[in-house]
Amino acid sequence: MAHVAEWKKEEVKELKSSIDQYDVVGLVDLENIPAKQLQEMRRTLKGKAVIRMSKINLINLALEDCNAEKTNIVDLSEHMDGQIALIATEMNPFKLYKILEDSKTQAPAKPGVVAPEDIVVPAGDTGFEPGPFLGELQQVGIPAKIDKGKICVKKETVVVEAGEEVSKQVAATLSRLEINPMEVGMDLKAVYEEGSIYTSDVLAIDEEQTLADVQNAFRSAFNLSVNAAIPTDETISTIITLAYTRAINVGVEAAIMTSETSEPIIGLAQAKMLAIASEVADTPGAIDDELADKLANVAVAAAPVVEEVVEEEEEEEEEEESSEEEAAAGLGALFG
Helix, strand or coil: CCCCCHHHHHHHHHHHHHHHHCCEEEEEECCCCCHHHHHHHHHHCCCCEEEEECCHHHHHHHHHHHCCCCCCHHHHHHHCCCCEEEEEECCCHHHHHHHHHHCCEEECCCCCCECCCCEEECCEECCCCCCHHHHHHHHCCCCEEEECCEEEECCCEEEECCCCECCHHHHHHHHHCCCCCEEECCEEEEEEECCEEEEHHHHCCCHHHHHHHHHHHHHHHHHHHHHCCCCCCCCHHHHHHHHHHHHHHHHHHCCCCCCCCHHHHHHHHHHHHHHHHHHHCCCCCCCCHHHHHHHHHHHHHHHHHHHHHHHHHHHHHHHHHHHHHHHHHHHHHHHC
16 A cells, blocks of 8 residues: 555544454445435444445555454455445444434435336325416326316326436425435445354345244244253153143053042042943942932932023023013004
């Protein structure tokens, strides 16, 4: 750099210092951002990120000088299109991208700018009274008419398609309609972190969908760990509980008497015994008096439920009869 101006040397030195100081370094496009909005964005990022505007060739030199310490950072040079500035921060790339996107604002379309997406004029009342503006709308291809003393757009109309330039006449019409189709803000072109380069399309994630995907992955991993009996801090309690429950079930089914299984085993055996006894209860001498008493107690315990059902059915029948009588009386009164 023997023949390089001194101020350029100092600029590269300052850029290199910012790159060395922060773990996350990126490039932002400041094209078409008004000075006032740029100042507001700087205030928003104060204490969170450093923005340094410079010539592209000087930023490239600084990146090359830092490539030994920050492997692959020179690859940021592949994303130098636009009015580029360097941004350095300790925030992770995804958080940085979200902050920059949230800071963007709507702005009028200027003549000559390229529409990033279709510019649409909605149907409905424009708020303007009949006059020359009706002709202006029609000249730019917007179908309009007079309705109830106001100029109205007949149907939703695309006045500029994505990728096309906005003409002076369309820009003036959109401004009068107070339609601000342009989004103004810093476009994060690419970010470097720990040897990797992240472009904007990678950083633009759907937070809700990503959270749902992570939750589903956790549930799947949890279930796999439990079913495969792989103990972790999260699954050990569930694995032990499941193993205990299965052991009790095996003990009961196999009639292995333990302090935990004795009660359900006896209860199950008694239930089976009563079921068999009820099948042969009508055969003389098939069961003794003690067993007959137990069967009778079971029948008595179940009897009130039957009575309640019978009572409910009787009440329903009475209500139906009463309703029929009332209906007959009403018809009689109607027809005399």
